[in-house]
Amino acid sequence: MxxxxxxxxxxxxxxxxxxxxxxxxxxxxxxxxxxxxxxxxxxxxxxxxxxxxxxxxxxxxxxxxxxxxxxxxxxxxxxxxxxxxxxxxxxxxxxxxxxxxxxxxxxxxxxxxxxxxxxxxxxxxxxxxxxxxxxxxxxxxxxxxxxxxxxLGTLLVPYGGFLAASLQPGETVLVSGATGNFGSAAVSVALAMGAACVVAPGRNDKILADLVRRFGDRVKPVKLSGNEDDDRESMKRAAPGPIDCVLDIMPPSVSTNVVRAAIMTVRPNGRVVLMGGVGMAGGAGLELPYPWIMRNCISIHGVWMYPPDAASRLIALVRAGLLRLEExxxxxxxxxxxxxxxxxxxxxxxxxxxxxxxx
Missing domain, CATH: 3.90.180.10 (Medium-chain alcohol dehydrogenases, catalytic domain)
Structure with a gap:
């Protein structure tokens, strides 16, 4: 061959x-x-x-x-x-x-x-x-x-994260890294799984506008400023209610401040899924506050790839017309x-x- x-x-x-x-x-x-x-x-x-x-x-x-x-x-x-x-x-x-x-x-x-x-x-x-x-x-x-x-190979990665987070229809999701290849896939997967709203932060106005064009007003774009506290509040305000789940899928080159700002938007008893590259290229750790995690009962789940049955389940979403490969x-x-x-x-x-x- x-x-x-x-x-x-x-x-x-x-x-x-x-x-x-x-x-x-x-x-x-x-x-x-x-x-x-x-x-x-x-x-x-x-x-x-x-x-x-x-x-x-x-x-x-x-x-x-x-x-x-x-x-x-x-x-x-x-x-x-x-x-x-x-x-x-x-x-x-x-x-x-x-x-x-x-x-x-x-x-x-x-x-x-x-x-x-x-x-x-x-x-x-x-x-x-x-x-x-x-x-x-x-x-x-x-x-x-x-x-x-x-x-499917791209879509499966964030799908594995949302399965780990037990994402439920009607919930509000924040995708940290929404303007990237895997992050934009995460937006489409979350909506296909029934998310009521996806908060999509980023710095690229053109890509943020394109996400809204593709998926409508269930996507709430947020232009990031680079100030951790300001960005956190902007992301919270963009959501129609408490943020139930945060998926981080940022690449290794991104500052930990950007990732932490997104993660800490999640509501008490909320879930955070880490699938990105923070720390892979060296540098500072994520440094999430222990008291915040403990007092707010935050669940943090590291996820690499997806469970063995994920591909068949994702194929079913495509076949049902809920997830469009035509994008x-x-x-x-x-x-x-x-x-x-x-x-x-x-x-x-x-x-x-x-x-x-x-x-």
């Missing part, structure tokens, strides 16, 4: 023939039709992000494809099924605390590296081998629609132009934008 292979950090992807994946028990072989290119993939390939994986590797976290072959433990899948390949690979011998690797992307920790030794290669290839439980049926779609279905503007490249796709993703990583490779 043809694949894009990363052989060393800082080098371009090599487009070459690779061995076809071999099916084992508990596995599915999928023909890759479309796969998302992360906006920061160039930083992963250069080594700047210090992601953990062995080289050489066929990168690519998940994708959309059709089942080529199934193992004896698959009772619902059929050859030819359209599927989403979930890149979140979990060890199977400890359900309470599994090791987790992101297939084709990173394997943080010794246990995850052991997983990666087998499920290392990702979706920048004509075929990939995926754990059976990571293959989620989409139902019937047209081949050209596979490009936009790649948005996404997609640009597709063939596998021979994978390096150009990586460069394009880095330059076009804004809200509701997709860069996709179609092997």
């Amino acid at each position: 043809k694949a894009a292979v990363l052989k060393s950090f800082g080098s371009p992807l090599a487009i070459e023939e690779a061995a076809d994946p071999v099916l084992g028990t508990g596995e599915v072989i999928v023909d890759v039709i479309a796969t998302r290119v992360l906006s920061y993939m160039n930083e992963v390939f250069s080594g700047a992000r210090n992601y953990a994986f062995d080289l050489p590797i066929i990168p690519g976290p998940g994708g959309i494809g059709r089942v080529r072959a199934i193992g004896p433990d698959a009772t619902k899948l059929s050859v030819g099924d359209w599927v989403f390949c979930d890149p979140t690979v979990r060890s199977r011998d400890d359900a309470a605390a599994p090791d987790i690797a992101l297939q084709g992307l990173t394997a943080p920790g010794a246990g995850a590296m052991r997983l990666q030794q087998h499920f290392r290669h990702g979706s920048f290839a004509e075929q990939m081998r995926v754990p059976t439980e990571n293959v989620k049926r989409l139902g019937t779609i047209e081949s050209e629609d596979a490009t936009r279905w790649c948005a 996404y503007e997609a640009t597709a490249f063939d596998l021979d132009h994978a390096n150009e796709a990586v460069a394009h993703a880095a330059a076009n990583g804004g809200p509701f934008k997709l860069t996709v490779i179609r092997p």
Whole structure:
């Protein structure tokens, strides 16, 4: 099969023939039709992000494809099924605390590296081998629609955060980082899950206005000033009532003051979900006041990725018409132009934008 292979950090992807994946028990072989290119993939390939994986590797976290072959433990899948390949690979011998690797992307920790030794290669290839439980049926779609279905990979991340927060219909949500790629996805997911209102703070007037244009007056934009106390009060005033849940999905480059201002808007007995990058690049910690957390009974939940059933549940939201993949503007490249796709993703990583490779 043809694949894009990363052989060393800082080098371009090599487009070459690779061995076809071999099916084992508990596995599915999928023909890759479309796969998302992360906006920061160039930083992963250069080594700047210090992601953990062995080289050489066929990168690519998940994708959309059709089942080529199934193992004896698959009772619902059929050859030819359209599927989403979930890149979140979990060890199977400890359900309470599994090791987790992101297939084709990173394997943080010794246990995850052991997983990666087998499920290392990702979706920048004509075929990939995926754990059976990571293959989620989409139902019937047209081949050209596979490009936009790649948005599932972005939408799933904030969806996992809201599932952890037990977001309920009618609640008021604040998305810290609403003008980013994952943050704008969080706005759409919260509304699809029935949030009555989403407070969307940010500094980019154009993106804030676009969120309102797309989703209407259930989105309450707030222009941030950079003053922590003033911004906190502005966010509270924008909400029609108490803020039930705050999701932080800010990137590592953002000041802790901005993140703290948003988190501390939550009502007493409210929930906070941390999914962003604060501290990953060094610097000060978040420093939330212990008395505020304790006296207000604040629940703080750190979340990485999402539970195993999240993809199927999110697909159901799309199928019900509650979550619109049509919001996404997609640009597709063939596998021979994978390096150009990586460069394009880095330059076009804004809200509701997709860069996709179609092997």
